[in-house]
Amino acid sequence: MVDLIKLRRDFHQHPEVGFTEFRTAGKVVELLKSFNIKVKYGKEVMDGPSRRGVPDKEILDQAYERALKDGANPEIIEKMKGGYTAVIGEIEGNQPGPVVAFRFDMDALPILESDEADHVPAAKKFRSKYKGNMHACGHDGHTTTGIGLAEKLRNGDFPGKVKLIFQPAEEGVRGAYSIVEKGVLDDVDYLYCYHLGTGVPLGEFHGGTGGFLATTKLRADFTGTAAHAGASPEHGRNALLAAATATLNIHAIPRYSEADTRINVGVLQSGTAANIIPEHAKLILETRSSSEKVNRELVKRVESIVKSSADMQGVTAEIEVIGGAIPINCDKELVELAQQEAQYIPGFKTISQGSSDSALGSEDASYMIRRVQENGGKATYMVVGVDHPAPHHHPKFDIQEEALFNAVSLLERLARRTLTE
Incomplete structure (x- = not known):
C-alpha cells in the first residue's frame, strides 16, 4: 500500500516547475504501471503547438538531466523530452458505463523555500532539494492524492471508465489547454477537479467553487x-x-x-x-x-x-x-453530489451548502471543464480544506497531511457513486 505521507514528502523534496516535471511525472507513470493501470504520456496526450509558455530548451535539458540524476527512469522520461510531461491513467471497469475523470496538477513554483525552524518541511527534513523551486501551492498533495485514488480503484470493480489526468504547468495557466486540444477530455462524461486549501480551513469542504477570473x-x-x-x-x-x-x-x-x-x-x-x-x-x-x-x-x-x-x-x-484561463461554472448536480458524499468522510466537519466564491485567481482546469460541458457532460471544481501556516505561493506554505486521506476517501466515493448512478 502506498504511504501517502512519504510520497507527498518525496514530491515536496523534488519540486519541478511547469513543463519540467520529468521526475514527478516519471514517478507517476511508474506507480500507475505498478497498479497494472493503462498509462499514456508525453506527446500522445499533449498537443505540442497548443502548449503555452514552454521554457527554453536549455532549461528543459537541465531539468531533464537533474531528473535522471535523482532517479527518474530514463526509458520513461525519454518520451517526455522537450516538456511533454502530462500523464493519463485509464482504469477500465468491469462493464460498460460512463467515463469519469479526475484532474491533478503536478508543478511547483520558482520560490526559495524557507529554512526556518518553524517551517515543518525544514524541521522534518523534507524541504526542497532544488534551490529556488518549491511546492508552495499544494500540488505535491494533489499528485499524491491522484496516486492514492489510482490504488483504490485499480481493480476496476465498477462500471465505465476512470481517467486520471496528471497535468503539468498549472502555474501560469499553461498546461491544461494542450491536453484539451489533444482530445483527452472528449469522451469524458463527468469531471472532478479540486484544490487543497485556498483559505478553506481543515475539516471543511466545498463541492463547487466560483469567482475564478x-x-x-x-x-x-x-x-x-x-x-x-x-x-x-x-x-x-x-x-x-x-x-x-x-x-x-x-x-x-x-x-x-x-x-x-x-x-x-x-x-x-x-x-x-x-x-x-x-x-x-x-x-x-x-x-x-x-x-x-x-x-x-x-x-x-x-x-x-x-x-x-x-x-x-x-x-x-x-x-x-x-x-x-476562462471562468468556471460548476454544474449544480455534481456540486450537490460531492457535498452528499463528503458527509460520509469523518475528516469533514463542515460541508458547504453552496460554492465558494472567494477565488479571484484563475485556473486552467477551466478549459477542461468547458470542453466536458460543451460535449454535454458535467463538471465541478471542489475545495478540500487545509490550515496552511502561510498563504499560497509563500516560502513558508505547507499543508496538513491528514487532508490527503480526506481527499482520497472523498474522490473514491465520488468515482463509485458517479459511475453507478
Whole structure:
C-alpha cells in the first residue's frame, strides 16, 4: 500500500516547475504501471503547438538531466523530452458505463523555500532539494492524492471508465489547454477537479467553487537598435523606452463597468549598461476579468498599446500568449453530489451548502471543464480544506497531511457513486 505521507514528502523534496516535471511525472507513470493501470504520456496526450509558455530548451535539458540524476527512469522520461510531461491513467471497469475523470496538477513554483525552524518541511527534513523551486501551492498533495485514488480503484470493480489526468504547468495557466486540444477530455462524461486549501480551513469542504477570473498571460518582446548613448544617441532605437511607455499605458487602461478587471505588468527587463541604448526589452504581463468577453477586450487594448509604443520609438514588437484561463461554472448536480458524499468522510466537519466564491485567481482546469460541458457532460471544481501556516505561493506554505486521506476517501466515493448512478 502506498504511504501517502512519504510520497507527498518525496514530491515536496523534488519540486519541478511547469513543463519540467520529468521526475514527478516519471514517478507517476511508474506507480500507475505498478497498479497494472493503462498509462499514456508525453506527446500522445499533449498537443505540442497548443502548449503555452514552454521554457527554453536549455532549461528543459537541465531539468531533464537533474531528473535522471535523482532517479527518474530514463526509458520513461525519454518520451517526455522537450516538456511533454502530462500523464493519463485509464482504469477500465468491469462493464460498460460512463467515463469519469479526475484532474491533478503536478508543478511547483520558482520560490526559495524557507529554512526556518518553524517551517515543518525544514524541521522534518523534507524541504526542497532544488534551490529556488518549491511546492508552495499544494500540488505535491494533489499528485499524491491522484496516486492514492489510482490504488483504490485499480481493480476496476465498477462500471465505465476512470481517467486520471496528471497535468503539468498549472502555474501560469499553461498546461491544461494542450491536453484539451489533444482530445483527452472528449469522451469524458463527468469531471472532478479540486484544490487543497485556498483559505478553506481543515475539516471543511466545498463541492463547487466560483469567482475564478478569465485571464491571458502575455509576453511582449521589443527589438530596437543599440548605439553609444553619449557619442551617437540619434543612431539608437530605444527598446527600453518603448517597453516603459507600454507599461505605463497598460496600467492606465480604464476599469470596466460591466465586469471586474485586473491588469499587471509583472516583468520589465532591458539594458546592459548605462552608456548603451537598449536594443532589446521584454514585458511579461497579465489581464484578468470576471467576463471572458471583457478579458478579450483588455488583450486587444494591450496589443494596441504595445504596437503604438514600439512605433513611437521606431522599434518592432512581437506579442506571444504564454498562458490563459476562462471562468468556471460548476454544474449544480455534481456540486450537490460531492457535498452528499463528503458527509460520509469523518475528516469533514463542515460541508458547504453552496460554492465558494472567494477565488479571484484563475485556473486552467477551466478549459477542461468547458470542453466536458460543451460535449454535454458535467463538471465541478471542489475545495478540500487545509490550515496552511502561510498563504499560497509563500516560502513558508505547507499543508496538513491528514487532508490527503480526506481527499482520497472523498474522490473514491465520488468515482463509485458517479459511475453507478
